Amino acid sequence: MLPPAAILTDIEGTTTPIAFxxxxxxxxxxxxxxxxxxxxxxxxxxxxxxxxxxxxxxxxxxxxxxxxxxxxxxxxxxxxxxxxxxxxxxxxNGALKGAIYPDVPPALRRWAGAGLGLYVYSSGSVEAQKLIFGHSTAGDLARLFSGFFDTRVGGKREPDSYARLAIAMHVPPVEILFLSDVEAELDAAAAAGMRTCQLVRAEDGTEPSDRHPTAADFPGVAARMGLPGAARA
Structure with missing residues (x-):
């Protein structure tokens, strides 16, 4: 199977610790x-x-x-x-710094450098998304993304939301890989035709899905889903 053309990622429990x-x-x-x-x-x-x-x-x-x-x-x-x-x-004012899992920034930079479109879909507002990546502990990561989406698109457990996202991204659903820790969100994305991979991070206590590929971190996503740079992730 060809690698996806775009990656759509959740934030909490996926790129960022739930505790933060x-x-x-x-x-x-x-x-x-x-x-x-x-x-x-x-x-x-x-x-x-x-x-x-x-x-x-x-x-x-x-x-x-x-x-x-x-x-x-x-x-x-x-x-x-x-x-x-x-x-x-x-x-x-410097009171906050966006916490990002350490495996995420190198993977994002590698995927962006390989020409994959990177997008965020989170229940947090677009403003909050840009801030957490733009003022992160790893520097400005917001510039790596081509688009940010929040619940104005629709609920994250509704397949229609992902269909609308694919239209907004100008990418066929089958060419989009959605990353999340929440099985119900992955179910909705899959129902809309997207590829999926669940992040199962030990520190967040996520229950592994039996309906979607799983990975412990972004290097694991790269290896599991055939993304560029998997061997070096």
């Missing part, structure tokens, strides 16, 4: 959220997200809805957008 998102990013945003929203409520981009929250939760105060969603780790687009805005300030 759970123990660093989420508490950082939660601690600042009430004051930050009050201070920036009139800013057009913030006002638009607050209006969407009111539409989604009629009669409930915006802040109450946001905090409830955070407690539930809900994949809700306006929450993710506002979290991304708060994280942006943290990255820009």
């Amino acid at each position: 998102v759970r123990d660093v990013l989420f508490p950082f945003a939660r601690a600042r959220l009430p004051e930050w929203v009050e201070t920036h409520a009139q800013r057009p981009d913030v006002a638009a997200e607050l209006a969407e929250i009111r539409r989604m939760t009629p009669g409930k105060p915006e802040l109450q809805a946001l905090l409830q969603w955070m407690d539930q780790d809900a994949k809700v687009t306006p929450l993710k957008a506002l979290q991304g805005m708060i994280w942006r300030e943290g990255y820009l």
Whole structure:
């Protein structure tokens, strides 16, 4: 089988430790959220997200809805957008650095250098995605990617979302390899015709799938899926 033309990757549990998102990013945003929203409520981009929250939760105060969603780790687009805005300030002032598994940067650079298109699809906002890669512990990795997608495309467990992604990427689904640690996301991508590989990282306690190829890290993905540079990964 020919190698894929493009790689679409999840972030949490795939390129980035779950602990960084759970123990660093989420508490950082939660601690600042009430004051930050009050201070920036009139800013057009913030006002638009607050209006969407009111539409989604009629009669409930915006802040109450946001905090409830955070407690539930809900994949809700306006929450993710506002979290991304708060994280942006943290990255820009040096309070945050994006944690990336050490095996990921060399693999991304090798794949990009070989001409593969690299894309991100995460429940975190596009803004947050660009920040975590652009201000990473390995330097600016965001420039390696051709595109970033979030839940505005659709839910990550819905096959139609992956069909829309393939159209946006201008790549046939069969030529796209989707990487994630979550079996249900891989199922949805496969249903849309994409190739899949599950990241099973020991530190995250991921349960291996019996429906998708698995790998412990990005070098393992390269070896398992016939990607360029597998022998040197």
